[in-house]
Every structure is written in C-alpha cells, then in structure tokens.
Amino acid sequence: MRIKPVCLAGGMVLALAASLSAAGAEEITIVLPEQPANLEPCRSIRADIGRVINMNITETLTIIEPETAQVTPHLAESWEQVDDKTWRFKLREGVSFQDGAPFNAEAVVKSINRLMNPKLTCDSRSKFGDVTLTPKAVDEGTVEIVSDIPIPIMPTLMGTVQIVSPNMPFDQEVNKPVGTGPYELEAADNEHIVLVRRDDYWGEAPEVTKATYRWRSESAIRAAMVESGETDLTPAIAVQDATNPETDFAYLNSETTRMRIDAQIAPLDDIRVREALNLAIDWDGMGEALFGTDVLRASQMVVPGVLGHNPDIKPWPYDPERAKALIEEARADGVPVDTEITIIGRNGFFPNASESLEAMQALWQEIGLNVTIREMEAADWVRYLDKPFPEGRGPTLFQQQHDNNTGDAGFTVPVMYTSEGQYSTIADKDLDQVITKAMSSTGEEREKLFQEAFRVVHDEIIADVPMYHMIGYVRVGPRLDWTPDLKTNSEIRLAEIKFKQ
Numbered sequence: 001m002r003i004k005p006v007c008l009a010g011g012m013v014l015a016l017a018a019s020l021s022a023a024g025a026e027e028i029t030i031v032l033p034e035q036p037a038n039l040e041p042c043r044s045i046r047a048d049i050g051r052v053i054n055m056n057i058t059e060t061l062t063i064i065e066p067e068t069a070q071v072t073p074h075l076a077e078s079w080e081q082v083d084d085k086t087w088r089f090k091l092r093e094g095v096s097f098q099d100g101a102p103f104n105a106e107a108v109v110k111s112i113n114r115l116m117n118p119k120l121t122c123d124s125r126s127k128f129g130d131v132t133l134t135p136k137a138v139d140e141g142t143v144e145i146v147s148d149i150p151i152p153i154m155p156t157l158m159g160t161v162q163i164v165s166p167n168m169p170f171d172q173e174v175n176k177p178v179g180t181g182p183y184e185l186e187a188a189d190n191e192h193i194v195l196v197r198r199d200d201y202w203g204e205a206p207e208v209t210k211a212t213y214r215w216r217s218e219s220a221i222r223a224a225m226v227e228s229g230e231t232d233l234t235p236a237i238a239v240q241d242a243t244n245p246e247t248d249f250a251y252l253n254s255e256t257t258r259m260r261i262d263a264q265i266a267p268l269d270d271i272r273v274r275e276a277l278n279l280a281i282d283w284d285g286m287g288e289a290l291f292g293t294d295v296l297r298a299s300q301m302v303v304p305g306v307l308g309h310n311p312d313i314k315p316w317p318y319d320p321e322r323a324k325a326l327i328e329e330a331r332a333d334g335v336p337v338d339t340e341i342t343i344i345g346r347n348g349f350f351p352n353a354s355e356s357l358e359a360m361q362a363l364w365q366e367i368g369l370n371v372t373i374r375e376m377e378a379a380d381w382v383r384y385l386d387k388p389f390p391e392g393r394g395p396t397l398f399q400q401q402h403d404n405n406t407g408d409a410g411f412t413v414p415v416m417y418t419s420e421g422q423y424s425t426i427a428d429k430d431l432d433q434v435i436t437k438a439m440s441s442t443g444e445e446r447e448k449l450f451q452e453a454f455r456v457v458h459d460e461i462i463a464d465v466p467m468y469h470m471i472g473y474v475r476v477g478p479r480l481d482w483t484p485d486l487k488t489n490s491e492i493r494l495a496e497i498k499f500k501q
Contacts, residue, residue: 026209028480028497029231031222034348035215037378039188040173041162042115042122047403047490048378051235052193052213054491057098058162058179061089061108062155069407071155075103075163075180076143084150089158091141095202097165098184105137110170111163112145119171121386123422128157130420131439150440153408160411182206182495195494206495217348223475232477233497235488238351239292242473250294253472253489254405256301257350259343259360259465260398260416263425268395270335272326273369274462277397278316279323280367286359287468290352296469300454301402301412303469308409308438308450313458315466323367331368343373345399346381350470357399360465371397386422397465405486409450410439416464417457426463431456 036048041058044050061076076089095103112135115122132148145154165178176185182203183195193213197206214231216222219238225231226247242248259277267273287295297315302308331337341364345357357373364371383390384398400423404412418435419427431453438449457463474484481498 026207026499027212028208028210028233028494029212029214030492031225031231031234032213032215033217033219033222033234033236033350034346034378035190036193037382038173039175039177039185039193040120041164041177041179042120042125043173044162045123045160045403045490046378046382047401050490051492052195053177053179053181054162055181055493055495056183056195056211057177057181057185058164059181060161060163061091061158064156064159064406069156069405071159075108076158079155079158081154082144085148086144086146087151087154088138089143089145091143092202093141095180096200097167097178097180098198099165099167099178101165101167101178103163103180104140105143107166108143108163109135109137110166112161114164114168114170115161117170120173123386125422128414130414130418130436149436152440152442152446153410156406156408157411159406183211186210204495206497207499208494208497211494215348219351226475226477229477232480233482233492234475235472235484235492236351237473237475239290239471239473241351242475244475247475247478249474249476249484250292251472251474251484251488252296252303252486253403253470253484254303254486255350255401255403255470255472255489256298256303257356257399257401257467257470258298258301259467260400260423260425261462261464262389262393262396262398263461263463264427265395267330267335267337267339268341268397270330271462272330273335273337276323276326276330276367276369277364277465278462279319279326280363281316281360281465282318282363283315283467284318286356290355290359291468292471292473294471296471298466298469300458300466301416301464302404302409302454306404306407306409306412307447308413308454310451310454312451313454320363320367327368337368338370339395340370340372341395341397342393343371343397343399344381344384345373345375347375347377349399350401351473353399356467387424389425401470403490405490409454410446413450413453414439417453426457426461428456428461431461 034048044054063072063074075092077092079089082088115125134146136144138144182201186196187194195211197209219241222234223237223241261274262268299313299315327337343357361371415421416423418432434453481500
C-alpha cells in the first residue's frame with residue numbers, strides 16, 4: 001500500500017530557527033507521548049520502545065520496506081531457502097557492536113536464542129506464534145535457521161528481530177541495549193534518553209549527531225513544544241492539535257486499535273455480551289470527533305492491503321437497541337451482566353486514547369453494563385498484555401494498538417488468536433488448526449486461510465472490539481527535512497532525518 005503524507009490545513013507559521021540554534025545544528029530533541037517502559041530490544045515492537053532503539057541502537061538482518069512490504073538486505077546481504085524448514089543467511093562483513101564485539105554468526109545465533117528464551121517476556125517473539133527456531137552458525141559469516149514447521153516468510157520475520165551484542169544479559173531484560181546501529185546510548189533516566197552518533201558505524205554516517213528524547217502525555221503540550229522551538233519533532237499529536245500546514249502531517253500509520261475481550265471470564269464469556277459490546281458504540285460519531293474524518297473503521301486487526309485481510313467482513317454497526325436486548329437476554333438466562341468490567345487503558349497510548357475510553361464506557365453503561373476504567377503507565381499496562389495475565393483480575397477489556405506494516409497477517413493472527421498466543425484470551429482448537437496451516441502456506445492458500453481465521457474471530461467467536469485503522473498526526477520542526485511513513489508510529493530512524501539548508 002502506497003502511503004503519501006498529507007499536510008493539514010489551518011494555523012499559523014512561527015519562526016523557530018533562533019530558539020533551536022542553541023541546541024546545536026546537528027542535535028535534535030524529540031518529545032514522545034510516554035516514557036518507555038524500558039529499552040529492552042526484544043520488546044521493541046512496542047511503540048514506546050521501538051521509536052527510540054529500532055534501527056538506531058539495534059538493527060535487523062533484513063528490512064521490510066513500508067510502502068511495498070518488499071524485503072531487502074541489511075545486516076544479512078543475501079539468503080536462500082535450503083529446504084521447507086531451513087533458511088541460510090549470508091551476513092555482512094566489517095560490522096561491529098557498540099561495545100566492540102564482532103558481528104558474526106555466533107552473535108546472530110545468540111540473539112535469536114535470546115529472543116526465544118522463555119525466561120524473557122519478549123513481545124517480538126509473538127511474531128513467530130508457536131514456532132520454534134533453532135539457529136546454527138555454519139561459519140563466521142553464515143547462519144542457518146531451522147523451524148519446526150515450514151516458514152515461507154522467514155526473511156520477512158528476520159526484519160523484526162533486533163540483533164544484540166553477545167555480551168548483553170541472556171536471561172534478564174535490560175535498559176542498556178547494545179547493537180550494531182549508528183547510535184549508542186549515552187544516558188537514560190526518568191527525565192530523558194540521549195543517543196549519540198557512533199564514529200565507527202559500518203554504514204553511512206547520519207547527519208544527526210545527538211538525539212535527546214523527552215516525554216509529555218498531553219498532545220497540546222507536545223505540539224506547543226515543537227511550535228515554540230523547544231523540541232524538533234513529536235511523532236503523535238491529536239487531530240485537534242494538527243493545525244499548522246507548514247509543520248503538521250497526516251499519514252496512515254498501519255496501527256489498528258481494539259479492545260481485547262477477556263472472553264473466558266463471566267460475563268464476557270457469553271457471546272451475546274461480546275456482540276453487545278460491539279453494537280453499543282457510535283463508531284462514526286466517536287471516530288470523527290476524536291480521530292479525524294480520515295480515520296478508517298476496522299473490522300479486523302490488519303489494514304486493507306495486508307495479505308490475509310478479509311474484505312468480506314464488515315465493521316459492526318451502531319445498534320444500541322439490539323445491544324440492550326442482548327444484555328437483557330443474557331441477564332434472563334442467568335449471566336452475571338452486573339459484574340464490574342474493568343477497562344485496562346494506558347496513559348498517553350495514542351492521541352485521544354483516554355477520551356475514547358470514556359466515550360465507550362458511557363455507551364456501554366447505557367446498555368446496562370457495569371464498566372469502570374483503570375489507566376496505567378506502560379510498565380504496569382504491559383502486565384495485562386502478555387500471558388500469564390494477572391490472576392484475580394476479573395473481567396477486563398484491554399486497550400491495545402497493534403502495528404502490522406509487514407504486509408502479512410502472520411504477524412498478527414497467531415499472537416492474538418491462537419490458544420497459546422501471547423496476547424490471546426480465546427482457545428479454539430479448530431481455529432488453531434486453520435492458523436497453523438496458514439503459517440506454513442504461501443500465496444493464495446495462505447491468504448484464504450488467514451481470511452478464514454479473521455472471519456471466525458469476527459463472526460463466530462467475537463474475540464474483540466475492533467476500533468479503527470488509525471491516522472497519525474505528526475508535528476515536525478521547520479529545520480528538519482523529514483516526513484512520516486507507515487513505520488513512524490513504531491520506529492523513527494534518526495539516520496533518515498536531514499537538516500534543511
């Protein structure tokens with residue numbers, strides 16, 4: 001899918017160059033919506049972490065081009081499929097980690113084994129579903145990766161695995177990542193994170209010599225910080241703050257939002273209640289008011305254009321009367337619909353995220369449900385993201401934003417909907433079989449199997465409340481030559497930022 005940034009209308013242009021010059025012509029400051037929970041590379045598919053470290057501190061064997069989903073070489077120069085379950089990658093020479101360790105086959109083996117280490121809660125591992133990988137160093141510059149089932153998109157999957165120094169701890173998460181990227185970590189505390197450019201990077205030297213990251217939860221404050229010249233860039237502002245045609249950009253950011261339903265805990269274990277949750281929301285009104293007129297309603301957790309997206313699934317309509325009737329029908333059958341249901345939200349998750357929770361809470365209460373909200377910082381919210389989920393949590397609706405910019409539903413379906421999926425709250429053996437077969441298939445068969453999986457999830461199980469395919473709004477200071485793309489919400493490559501002459 002080709003994405004073209006579009007300038008927004010309205011607002012005024014301010015002269016900012018003087019206030020920014022004091023920071024240094026080659027140094028920039030970026031203000032984020034939230035403080036990263038940590039800087040652990042195997043959690044870097046999460047936006048709060050990935051925006052800082054991906055392709056800055058750590059790099060991948062391959063790169064997935066955001067507009068075409070084409071896989072191109074990076075730390076691996078080439079690859080070949082040896083047999084159905086074996087892929088061989090030829091590594092780039094002359095690369096070293098920031099701590100001086102050599103980049104070689106043994107380092108890649110250790111990085112993959114670290115990702116698969118069950119002692120670490122690695123979000124990036126979720127991209128592989130239940131697949132087991134066995135990497136082996138063939139020689140200094142060649143790695144062989146064997147999977148327990150055929151993985152036809154292995155080169156694409158390697159575009160999500162951050163390669164880290166073999167000197168990093170193997171069994172514990174870190175706040176000091178070490179990779180092969182063009183920047184290394186200089187400082188990280190509760191106020192800011194600082195990355196500085198390496199002198200011995202294997203590739204072309206970026207223009208940005210130093211990047212300081214700060215965070216503010218309020219969109220209006222982030223926008224004002226860029227407008228005043230206090231910072232150079234913020235990757236996420238609310239639609240109501242995107243008012244300056246000279247500095248603000250809109251883009252389809254490949255993120256899809258949902259409320260995950262804790263489908264095995266009463267009253268959410270009743271399919272009528274799950275259907276009512278979807279029917280109770282004024283989707284058009286909420287979407288336009290909070291996310292802009294360009295936001296797209298979602299019926300499934302991948303955007304159109306991703307292999308496996310099912311165009312025959314239609315978004316749930318707004319039908320509050322039908323929703324009320326379903327709740328009353330469930331109540332009459334003894335379903336404890338008065339039980340308190342807790343929305344688990346995340347502070348500063350995306351612009352107007354809190355407002356959307358409040359709107360949905362009110363609409364769900366109108367149909368007769370008892371719904372409360374708990375918003376958490378990222379470090380606490382993540383306890384509800386991954387299995388094992390907190391014991392004694394009660395029925396929950398979990399606020400989630402999922403990024404699939406890889407072009408394939410295999411990066412979404414297994415982790416969300418298999419019985420053992422890291423984010424999954426459902427268990428359906430027949431669905432598991434469809435997904436397992438899809439992961440080993442190619443071409444049209446793969447597409448149709450993932451489409452069937454999405455159909456079952458939507459029509460027969462109702463596993464979640466799909467919300468929107470999100471439009472991102474970014475504010476960029478006037479001295480930077482940079483525009484957002486599909487990856488911006490989860491990755492900001494400092495090497496791609498140039499300075500206007």
